[in-house]
Amino acid sequence: MDEKKTKLLAAQIRLETLRTIGALGFGHVPGSMDLADLMAVLYGEVMHYDPKNPRWEDRDWFVLSKGHAGPVAYATFGIMGFYPMEEAYTLNKPHTHFPSHTDRLLTPGVDLTTGSLGLGISTAVGAAKGIKIDGKDSRVYCVVGDGEADEGQVWEALHFAYAHKLDNLTVFIDKNNYQLDGATADILDHGDIAKKVEGFGLYVQEIDGHDVGAIYQAIMNAQAKKGVPSCIVLDTIKGKGATFAEGTGAHSSQPSKEQWAEAIAASEKAYEALKNA
Ligand SMILES: Cc1ncc(C[n+]2csc(CCOP(=O)(O)OP(=O)(O)O)c2C)c(N)n1
Numbered sequence: 001m002d003e004k005k006t007k008l009l010a011a012q013i014r015l016e017t018l019r020t021i022g023a024l025g026f027g028h029v030p031g032s033m034d035l036a037d038l039m040a041v042l043y044g045e046v047m048h049y050d051p052k053n054p055r056w057e058d059r060d061w062f063v064l065s066k067g068h069a070g071p072v073a074y075a076t077f078g079i080m081g082f083y084p085m086e087e088a089y090t091l092n093k094p095h096t097h098f099p100s101h102t103d104r105l106l107t108p109g110v111d112l113t114t115g116s117l118g119l120g121i122s123t124a125v126g127a128a129k130g131i132k133i134d135g136k137d138s139r140v141y142c143v144v145g146d147g148e149a150d151e152g153q154v155w156e157a158l159h160f161a162y163a164h165k166l167d168n169l170t171v172f173i174d175k176n177n178y179q180l181d182g183a184t185a186d187i188l189d190h191g192d193i194a195k196k197v198e199g200f201g202l203y204v205q206e207i208d209g210h211d212v213g214a215i216y217q218a219i220m221n222a223q224a225k226k227g228v229p230s231c232i233v234l235d236t237i238k239g240k241g242a243t244f245a246e247g248t249g250a251h252s253s254q255p256s257k258e259q260w261a262e263a264i265a266a267s268e269k270a271y272e273a274l275k276n277a
């Protein structure tokens with residue numbers, strides 16, 4: 001894996017995520033920004049896809065079960081050439097193809113519709129099973145939020161994935177320790193979520209979700225594991241790379257014009273610094 005290139009891509013994804021949500025002025029900045037490193041590894045290094053043919057039959061699938069992070073997917077797809085990046089700056093405006101939550105009928109690159117928490121992983125498991133039935137080699141990558149994991153159907157999906165030996169499925173849990181109303185530990189404590197998933201029979205790894213090298217290695221380990229689905233728990237910082245959100249635990253953001261300008265300028269600077277390094 002080209003670590004320098006991947007870090008640069010992650011910085012570009014963060015910048016375009018901010019520009020996309022910034023064009024509207026408010027939205028799910030924190031839960032989008034913390035996935036930029038994962039998206040850079042997946043779309044820059046790991047996944048097989050064709051931006052000119054998003055429904056290519058042999059593609060790998062990506063399911064953003066925490067669908068409110070749609071903007072980080074739109075930024076990634078725009079950068080990778082699914083559509084001109086500027087199109088995503090119509091986020092959530094009338095007649096847009098970029099709703100705040102991902103919709104497979106509206107946006108090229110979105111494989112399954114999500115937004116109602118718990119739904120995405122259930123359909124991702126179905127996709128992984130379907131791919132097996134069709135005898136294909138494609139893989140399914142699905143991102144679940146740690147708050148989302150309060151939903152019972154997340155655990156039903158894991159149960160099914162284990163029982164059907166879906167080793168073409170990798171589930172990422174974005175463990176940023178916050179959900180809509182506050183800290184996950186205060187709302188409905190999971191305890192050690194990695195151990196919990198392990199108890200369902202999956203092959204589980206827990207890593208720094210902002211370390212692109214570690215993410216890549218964990219995905220390679222997951223791919224090498226035969227007969228069981230995998231889960232990678234990503235330790236992340238909600239809002240990573242957004243000056244007004246990082247470290248606040250906030251779920252959505254409506255910063256002032258000045259705060260937007262400051263955040264985008266800081267993100268541009270971070271991107272340029274990596275580009276010139
Ligand atoms: C079934 C369902 N219930 C409630 C919501 C409203 N909602 C949207 S995001 C969210 C919190 C999700 O927390 P988490 O999964 O930890 O997301 P992240 O921290 O990654 O943003 C809630 C309750 C929803 N989208 N779907």
Ligand SMILES: [Mg+2]
Pocket residue numbers: 145146147148174175176177178179
């Ligand atoms: Mg969370």
